[in-house]
Amino acid sequence: AQTAVGSAHSKLILIGEHAVVHGEPAISLPFPLVEAKAMTAYAPGSIQIDSTFYQGPLATIPDSLYGLKACIEDTLEHLELPQRDLVIRLESTIPPGKGLGSSASVAVAIVRSLFTYAGEDCRMQEILRLADVSEKHAHGAPSGIDTMTITSGLPIWYQKDETMELIEPQGDFHFIVADSGRMADTRQAVESVTERLKSAPRRIQTKLEHLGDMTRRARTALESASKHMLGQLLDEAQGELEALGVSDSGLNRLIDYARQEGALGAKLTGGGNGGCVIALAQNEMHSRQLSEKLRQFGAQAVWAFSLKKQPD
Ligand code: MEV
The missing domain is CATH 3.30.70.890 (GHMP kinase, C-terminal domain)
Structure with missing residues (x-):
């Protein structure tokens, strides 16, 4: 069976973290030295996740990873794919819980691989919206800067709900x-x-x-x-x-x-x-x-x- 691959680099906040949650601007940098990769393939039965942090059915993923479950379900619904017959393998060189945006990178990689699996073009707005489903569960009230940077090739200037500009x-x-x-x-x-x-x-x-x-x-x-x-x-x-x-x-x-x-x-x-x-x-x-x-x-x-x- 064919495997659809999606990947995403990580991010660094150069300056402005925390203040960005409260409406101030921040500057973040794409950090390409570590990345997350998702590989989606057909496998009859329920949706299975195969990763270092969890192996098993999507339905019983631990609460701490609930965001990924919500993100996968919303993406499948968006793509009008059935909620079954898939195995999603995840590999990541991004150390989790180190401020490098690992959760957002994994979510973006998954969304990209599901779009590729469905043979659909992945528009930026859709990736951001679907990956943010996971971020909201993981972080409560994220500013959105992580997903934005993970999908950018240049440093970004970000002000929540206001501006996103590339910096050269x-x-x-x-x-x-x-x-x-x-x-x-x-x-x-x-x-x-x-x-x-x-x-x-x-x-x-x-x-x-x-x-x-x-x-x-x-x-x-x-x-x-x-x-x-x-x-x-x-x-x-x-x-x-x-x-x-x-x-x-x-x-x-x-x-x-x-x-x-x-x-x-x-x-x-x-x-x-x-x-x-x-x-x-x-x-x-x-x-x-x-x-x-x-x-x-x-x-x-x-x-x-x-x-x-x-x-x-
Ligand atoms: C996390 O990379 C940056 C914070 O400002 C949180 C956020 O903006 O969502 C701490």
Whole structure:
């Protein structure tokens, strides 16, 4: 039988996480070094899932993965396919629970493979809507930035329900992503910031707006090849994220070390309280050195990747 394959890369939030949930802009980057893949094939009987996190019928998938079930069912309904006779195999190199958008990537990969299986073209609006079914279950009140970035080839400027624009960096930026090793719970982190906003609206609102301003300046930095300015903004944003209570000692340790080893700036990326940090290296050679040092320092995984000016 034929297998229909769908894949999706992961994402990094450069700046503006959490503030984006409350209406401020954020900048995110497609992160192609890790990806999720879904393979759909005909298999008589009920729908089966075959993955490292769950193997068995879709009907009895654990509650924690309920979002995927809802996403698959809605996609089949949209495609007017029967809710049976399928096996969906999932493979992913994206570490889950590390702020890299693993849940959104898996959902997008599944939606793409089901569309291919049905012989239908996959329009962006439909992928986003169907993948967001899963995200809503996984994260409660997601801003939508994860699915948007996972389906983009360029950095994006995102403001919930308002704007999505592609950003073209005018220069080369060399980043390091390092995994603190601790699982992050995005839903819990988002809820904790929302709680803080309820109990101290003025103080927290000021912080969220400050993050929004930094995001605006970070866009200027990307578009004017200002590495030092971007680095400073990453550091400043980390200060506000700490004040919002979403950084932890594992993240702070990696961030301090990256700065000490010459990073132009460093902060957590994604929901925080576990997960990964993103650091801006001085140049390509420094990014290789910094990766090696962070690995020796105990980061669970380290990736070096660059944003490059697109050729004219
Ligand atoms: C998660 O990648 C980013 C958050 O801002 C949540 C969201 O925007 O849905 C923490």
